[in-house]
Amino acid sequence: MNLRIERVSVTYADKVAVDKVSLTLAGGQVMALLGPSGCGKSTLLRAITGLEPLAAGRITLDGVDLASVPVHHRRFGLMFQDGVLFPQRSVAGNIAYGLRMAGAGRLAQAKRVDELLDLVGLAGYQHRRVGTLSGGEAQRVALARALAPRPRLLLLDEPLAALDAALRDRLLIDLRAILRMTGTTAIFVTHDQDEAFAIADQVAVMAAGRIRQHGPPRQVWDAPADEWVAAFVGYTTVLEPDSFAAVVHGAKLDGLIALRPAALVYDDTGEIAAQLLAAIPGPDLSRLEVTVDGWGTVHAVGPTTPPPVGQIRLRFDPAGAATIAART
């Protein structure tokens, strides 16, 4: 199983939603398609599913061009933000739908439904009406439904975005485990970088219809391709190497320096002199807004109970910093 997306474009009327995107995905891998809303990631997902016609380029699976394969012959699972369960069918009826389409016998269907309900942690839910499910349960059933026919590729369109925070974390962990356990190849569309890094073997960062960076999560994190990607994955400050070196001595300098708040830590013995403008207390640490001579206003972190406004000192923590190769 090897998916190749080659210079694919999708247009709506006169608007280019996906612009010459190329990506590859190997069997068993999970790719996160990460980008802000409206960047074209969901459209790309729909194009892979076969729901949007390509304006240009091609998508192949194991060398076979999918252009002539209609949606229902692709054997790709699809999961939406809010379940989209079939309201007229029971939980079992929903999960068995794809099995029925594939011509599975009644017994085989029932057995597979049981298996999947066990897998998603909803054993015994067979005869529940879908209207009675909570949001999290509905998403679990949707996952089971998509996985039931053993899809060659699972496409997940922001599957956790409609859930509240605690439920999202729980389901994220389960989803990750289920994908690994079943060896499912998947593309996971999200606008949440934490989700992307938690679940994916590869991350493709998308903006305005184009892929800005594609690689393992660690690589995207450690070496954002440009300032935009850096900002999107949580780097709040980008500095010229010279102005950075003027404050932090002895740092290696092969490009722009991107800093997350955690790169600058409140420390009385630190080498950086800063003026604290404002502080927001937090449960684990406080977030500080400071000015540093030559840098302007930047973000830093401090103890849960922040220091009073005024002169403070900061320490540089390289774990919160990255080097950017290109400039946008």
Added chain:
Amino acid sequence: MLTGGRWRLAGLWAAALIPLLAFSAFFFYPVGALIGRGLVGPQGLDLSGFGDVLARPRFSRIALFTLGQAAASAGLAVLLGIPGAYVLYRCRFRGQTVLRAFVTVPFVLPTVVVGIAFRSLLADGGPLGSWGLDGSLTSILLAHVFLNYAVVVRTVGTTWAHLDRRPEEAARSLGASGVRAFLTITVPALGPAIASAAVLVFLFCATSFGIMTILGNSYYSTLETEIYRQTTQNLDLRTASVLSIVQILLVTAVLGVSSWLRRRSESTLRLRPSVDTARPLRSADLPAVAVTAAVLVLLIVPMATLLVRSLQTPDGWGLGNYLALSTAGQGKLFLVSGWQALGNSLRAASIAAALSISVGLLLTVVLARRPRKPLARKAISLLDSTFMLPLGVSAATVGFGFLIALDAPPLDLRSSSALVPIAQAMVATPLVVRMILPVLRGADDRLRQAAAALGASPVRVWLTVDLPLMVRALAGAAAFAFAVAMGEFGATSFLARPQEATLPIVIGRLISRPGAGNAGMAFAAGVVLAALCGAAVLLVDRLAGRGAAAQSAAIGAF
């Protein structure tokens, strides 16, 4: 002493009481009298009339034919209407809004006009005269589809427009072909809308009077035309009453099934703004587009033929037929000329529209309330269905009931010219209520609460919040009631005295008499009537306007 709350309650009671009295006098009393006539003989309760009537093969045949043709018409309208709903509501293309308004026009065209339009096309001398369809069952079914296409397209279309596409997409990704996804996912979701559209069309066609009178010749009869025949030709009121009761029972059964279907469903539909779901036409939509185009031809051709033939006189092209409307037809068929009949129609329809708007407004004041007490809520829902009953009772039944009940004290209106507009108002009021109520019920109640908190009395709240909200719907409802009354044929046939004949009555008489001059005059009168009603409905669309919800309420909701 009455406190503020009590005053309010008293006001509400008054608002409910006036319509209740009106409906009692002009609906329940006549219909009750009619039922009494069928059930009660000289020696008290006497059901032998049923045995006598039902034993006669003619009547059981007519009952079966009534149901059969209505089912066939409904089936055909649904089959043709679903592609239309898809193209006009699920897709997106230039000129769509105009087309949506256009397909609505036939629904408000008077049945008499539609009848003569089909005859102008299919009868000897018409462009398709050689097809031999004049007076055939096919022509009846086609005319019924012509009239009711909009019911299916609007009822199904407005649901479809808001239906989430993604369940279908999920089904496709799970291996269902386009057709299979449509059948297993979309059709069940549209099921309630399709069913209620089908029931509505069935109902309209089962009680169809104008079409049957004009296209059925005397060969095809339904219960409705038979009631008329027994009353006016055989003067057999007892048989007519029994037939009316049979018809009421059949209609009630169908309505019961439909409301059961409606209650059973809908709850779990996943609706979204139509902007998100409509998409441009694709090549795969070609079959649906082709069917829709064919139906559009069916909608245009009869009316175009009617217009063309109204301009054809024995002496060539000209306005001769329109000029002839100042006469009473060849052989002096009536006491009034065509233009006088138009005057009668306009007068009666204006009064009817005014009556139904007044009664309808009072009703909405009560029906739009959502009280907290379960008992009060039940009372309101009971009132709601009570006032919808005239929708389910055929116009001929209402007319017939008026005839036998309102010609003696306590209500002796036999010689009053108020009878026709009152009957027309009874037919139109439920439609008025159905058009206004959704707007009021849809309004955010907090607007009223805010107004009250700012010091507005209940009357002021109604004047400053409710009235401005519904003013468009109200104007639209008035225009619609006017159009319905203008074209009303069933009840008016029973009630209009010769010197008060309305235009539909004149048309019906003209077309049933031989003579090219009479036919030409009928065509001209039909064009005039169609133009007036068409103008009224286009006004409805303009007034109900951009608010698509109000538009769909106009036709889809009742």
